Amino acid sequence: MEPGGIRELRRPLPELRHQAAEYYRSQEVPQRLEEALNATFYQRPADLYGHLANYFSKFSKPPVICKLIGRKVLDGIGRPTLEVEIFCTVKNNEKSICSIVISSHAEILENASPEAIDADEKERNDSINTALEWVNGSLNEMLRDLQPTDQCKVDELLSEYFANKVEEENERKEIEKEEQEAAISAPACVLASSIATPSGKKKGAKLGKKTSLAEKPILPAESIEPAFCGSIAIGGLSLAVAKTGATINNTPLYLHLALMKHDQNLPKELTMPLPMVTLLSCGKSSAGKLKLMKEVMLIPPTKLTSIERLLDIQKQMMRLLDPACKGSSPQLTDSKKGSARSAVKKALPPVLKRISHLGCLITGCDNLEQPLILMQTACRNLGLELGIDVHLAINCAAHELMDYTKGKYEILTGTFKSPDEMVDMYVDLINKYPSIIALVDPLRKEDGQQWSSICNALGSRCFLIAEDASKSISKLVEDQNINVPKCSGLIIKYTNQTKISDLTELTRLLDGQGHIAIFGSPAGESSDDSLVDMAVGLGARFIKLGGLSRGERVTKYNRLLAIEEELANNGTLRSGENHEFVDFAEEAQTVEELINALPLIEQGPLPSQHSQPLLAQDQNSASSHGSTLHLNEATRVDISTFP
Incomplete structure (x- = not known):
């Protein structure tokens, strides 16, 4: 280094600072840089360089x-x-x-x-x-x-x-179809097709016999879109x-998604979704006669820390269930509590084999009340009461139970019920067990009339939720219609071509039409816990994660607890609200009164093409009143059925 350069380094620091400020000012750097240099004058050189580096990083290219x-x-x-x-x-x-x-x-x-x-x-x-x-x-x-x-x-x-x-795949299939048609049109294939005609008639006759066995014609199941x-x-x-x-x-992912949903205006408080914790599986694939209850779930009160209670209930049920006797009655095992506990201690491996891929216990039952009695017994042994300390939810998975030759649901082995009888059965079940506050897929989505009936009968007392009975997310967003069938809310699963923008739009649609959103994990879950952040950030009412076993599911429960603690420490955790159900029957009556009060009816029947814009305008005008959201949705659905 030249001697002049050494002398420059030995110059007083204030003079060097002043020259640096003049240089950067000449380069059109904001004047705040001089203030930053003044603020760091008395700092150590390492702190000074770090402060300057952080300052200039603001002007770097975004990632x-x-x-x-x-x-x-x-x-x-x-x-x-x-x-x-x-x-x-x-x-x-x-x-x-x-x-x-x-x-x-x-x-x-x-x-x-x-x-x-x-x-x-x-x-x-x-x-x-x-x-x-x-x-x-x-x-x-x-x-x-x-x-x-x-x-x-x-x-x-x-x-x-x-x-x-x-589009490329459709074009490829179209080309293959044309090639097959060209091959069939060959003379050699004409003879084969003529020979195959009588066998086709025989098959048609057999199909006719099968359809004649149906006691009542029902709508066939919609084809599953692969x-x-x-x-x-x-x-x-x-x-x-x-x-x-x-x-x-x-930023945490849940806050990032909340900003997206609310147009970068973060709410002052966030509400935690309540978990639907699966504790029992006694459906079609389990031992015993009962086929209806694929999942029996517990919903804790507003504080998520009570998940520990649910874990205690699960342990209590493992003690009550005799692993050597599949499908034994909960009442019987409860009366022999001592022998059941000793059997569990001696034979832990058979109990562990009862854990399903959903992370819950598998047991066989012979009637509808046995799993509910088991829940009651386990709760009472811990000093808890169903309906107060914890609530019940049932995943009925009715679409898996339909016998299309009879046109009825097989709820027990050899016991069949029509769609109308299913509605009556659920009403009786809720009357006897009011602690049940949610039914998932109580009917197929094709039974639209029965969905309306069960909503009118039970909508004010429990949530009637569609999982398999709803459309795919992309279809829901495309059609802007979530009332197929009529229900309290939907279970949303993030799979396939679903995008984050789709989730944001769908949850807005659900909120605007007075429905609840439930985020659910699929059967083959991974260890990624992003689903929990989605549920919190997008304002889901419940989250369905399976049982309290298996690492891929416990990871999500731990993430749920961590977010709750973080929101509580920041003062942004909204206190839980009571379960607010929708009285569909009362809404229908109010809608009828509104229809009679419409002034345009006096001028004659309204054409269908004019009714929808008027309804949309009425819905927008009432959107600011939370108590009328459900009413406007019911109005839109009911009036659209008029000619």
Whole structure:
């Protein structure tokens, strides 16, 4: 170094500071820099350099996506699923920001044939492999240099990409269909088709015999729309981008999603969703005659810390259930409490085998009341009372019980009930056990008339929730109609091509029409806990995570407790509200009064094309009154049925 340079370094620090300020002022740096230099004059050199580095970092380029990596991993039950990791360019450095594991769409096949299981595994592997090609290939190029905080832009591009893939697949199927038709038109195939005609008539006759066995014609089940091969890449990337944006903003994911839903205006308080904890499974796949109750769930009071109570109840039920006697009566095991406890201590492995993939106990029952009596017994042994200290919810899964040859539901082995009889059965059950505050899928979605009947009969006393009976999220958002069938709320599962923007729009739609949202985990859950942040940030009323066993489910309960503690410490936790049910019957009566009061009726019947705009205008005018939200929704549904 030149001597002059050494003399420059030996100059007093105030003079150097003044020269630095003059230099940066000449470079059009904001004048606040001089104030920052003055504030750091008496600091140590290391602190000074750190302060300046933090200051100039504000003027750096915002982080952008630079690389996506997709991996095939295993979910909680050992099936393949997708992991997505996002790398961003942050201050000219490539960094791994976050990764997510999305749950696979396929459900567990109960008592399926080996051929069906093999076909399901092949379909799942093909879907994951296709998703990996998308993420590591074309989607990697498409999302590069995008800001992860711009969720709407990313989701828009993902929607366009998926729509193009669907169109390409439809074109491919159309070409294959034309080729097959051309092959069938060959002379050699004409003879084969003529020979096959008599056998087709015989098959038609057999089908006629089967349909004649039906006691009452019922609507056939809607065809299940298969998941598009590779669609899990869309949902996985959308969630990964949302989590990346939250990480870059140094914000928890649930607050990041709450800001998205409320247009960047964060609510002063957030309400925690209450967990529906599955403790018993005694449905179609379990031993015993009972088929109706796929899941018996407990809902704790407003404080989530009472989850520990539910764990005590589960332990108490394990003591009551004799592992050596499948399907034994809870009343019998309760009367022999001592022998049951000793049997549990001697034979723990058989008890552990009772844990299902949902993380709950599996037991066989012979009637509707046995699992409820078991719950009552376990609670009373702990000094708890159903309906006060804890509530019940039942996943009926009625769509799995329909016998289409008889046109009835098989609720017990050899016991069948028509859709109308099912409504009466549920009314009697709620009358006897008022601690039941939620029924999930009590009927098929095709039984629309019976859904209306059960809503009118029980809607003011419990939540009537559609899970399988609802449409897919993409269909719900597209149609803007969630009243198919009429219900209290929907269970939302984040799978396939669902995007974060879809969830945001759907929860807004549910809130606006007075329905509750329940976030649910699929059968093949992963260890990723992002679902809990979704439920909290988007304002779900309940969250359905399964039982209190298996690591992939316990992880989510722990995340739920952590968020509650964080909100409580920040003073942003809203105190829980009492369960507010919807009186559908009262609304229907009020709607009829409104229809009679409409002045336009005096001028003659309204054309259907004019009724909807008027209703929309009426709904918008009343949207500011919370007590009329349900009323306006009922008005829209009922009036649309008039000619």
